[in-house]
Amino acid sequence: DTEVTQTPKHLVMGMTNKKSLKCEQHMGHRAMYWYKQKAKKPPELMFVYSYEKLSINESVPSRFSPECPNSSLLNLHLHALQPEDSALYLCASSQDLAVTDTQYFGPGTRLTVL
Amino acid sequence: AQSVAQPEDQVNVAEGNPLTVKCTYSVSGNPYLFWYVQYPNRGLQFLLKYITGDNLVKGSYGFEAEFNKSQTSFHLKKPSALVSDSALYFCAVRDAGAQKLVFGQGTRLTINP
Numbered sequence: 001d002t003e004v005t006q007t008p009k010h011l012v013m014g015m016t017n018k019k020s021l022k023c024e025q026h027m028g029h030r031a032m033y034w035y036k037q038k039a040k041k042p043p044e045l046m047f048v049y050s051y052e053k054l055s056i057n058e059s060v061p062s063r064f065s066p067e068c069p070n071s072s073l074l075n076l077h078l079h080a081l082q083p084e085d086s087a088l089y090l091c092a093s094s095q096d097l098a099v100t101d102t103q104y105f106g107p108g109t110r111l112t113v114l
Numbered sequence: 115a116q117s118v119a120q121p122e123d124q125v126n127v128a129e130g131n132p133l134t135v136k137c138t139y140s141v142s143g144n145p146y147l148f149w150y151v152q153y154p155n156r157g158l159q160f161l162l163k164y165i166t167g168d169n170l171v172k173g174s175y176g177f178e179a180e181f182n183k184s185q186t187s188f189h190l191k192k193p194s195a196l197v198s199d200s201a202l203y204f205c206a207v208r209d210a211g212a213q214k215l216v217f218g219q220g221t222r223l224t225i226n227p
Contacts (some may be wrong), residue, residue, distance in 0.1 A: 004157075042204055042217035043158065056213055090157050099146045099208045100165045103215060105157035 003027075004106035006091050012112045015081060021109045023074040023091030029104075031055075031097050032074040034066060035090040037108070043090055049074060050097050081113045116141045116209040120218035127195045128226050135190040135221045137205030147188040148206040148215070149179055158204065164188060175199070195225045 004025045013019050023032065031050045035043035048056035049068040063085075065077040074091055088108045094101040118139045127133045139145055146165055150158040162173025169181045179190045190203060205218040 006157075040202070040220065040222075042220055045214055048213070088155075092158075097213070099210050099212065100163075102148065102160050102163060104160060105150075107157045108155075110155065 004091055004093055004104055006089075006106040006109050008109060009107070010110045010112075012114065013078065013081065014114050015083075017081075018077070018079045020078065021076040021089055021091075021111075023076075023093075023106055024072055025093040025104075025106075026072055027093065027095075027104070028071075029093035029095055030071060031094045031101070032068065033092040033094075033103065034074065034076055035092065035105075037088045037090055039088075047076075048097070055097065078111075081111075083113050086111055086113045116145075116207050116212055116216050118205050118207045118216055118218040120203075120205055120221045122221050123219070124222045124224070126224045126226060129197055130194055133192050133195045133199070133223065133225070135203050135205075135223060137188045137190065137218060138186050139188060139205075139207040140186065141207060141209040143210040145186075145188075146208045146210070147179075147181065148208075149173065149177070149188075149190050150204045150206065152202045152204065152220075154201075161190070197225045197227055199223060200225045 007022045034046040037043045046060045047066045052068045063080045067075040090108045091106040092103040094103045148163045149161040152158050164181045172178045203221045206215045
């Protein structure tokens with residue numbers, strides 16, 4: 001099973017709201033990722049966790065706060081977002097951080113910031 | 115630095131005809147190459163990857179890709195296109211030692227009935 005699940009599917013929030021995105025995988029993968037994707041563009045890497053520790057932060061604004069409570073779960077906490085943050089947020093996981101490891105993506109959360 | 119190019123924004127193919135989606139790459143070491151497909155409002159689905167060995171890689175849904183080291187290419191192919199193959203296709207590369215997977219800009223494939 002190569003399934004990564006994400007909740008919610010859709011999220012609409014105001015600029016003063018606080019919300020969270022959730023990602024889960026049960027493949028025993030030790031690396032998890034957050035990507036942001038704008039329409040008709042490739043995914044842009046935001047964060048990478050390896051063995052529950054933050055490995056890469058691609059200079060993402062602090063209004064995005066990742067959290068990895070355990071090896072199966074990855075959260076993205078959102079606060080004081082801007083309309084330009086509206087996008088599809090994708091979670092992915094891979095066995096590890098080896099160059100040969102395949103990243104498996106979830107269906108994404110469509111975020112709209114009003 | 116690693117990079118990948120998909121020279122065609124859009125490819126149109128008649129149903130039943132063979133299809134090719136082009137990808138070229140640039141890396142400093144050995145390339146590790148991936149193809150993903152994305153249907154509207156969905157995440158990326160893994161199709162296939164080249165790590166080492168046979169230059170012809172077979173993947174999901176009847177897709178295959180040919181690794182060509184001299185031309186630094188990794189084109190995606192299918193012998194007979196289906197309407198359901200219509201989607202956005204991304205090529206991605208990772209250099210040995212690199213921490214990131216680098217994606218191309220994507221190619222919109224449309225299969226006409």
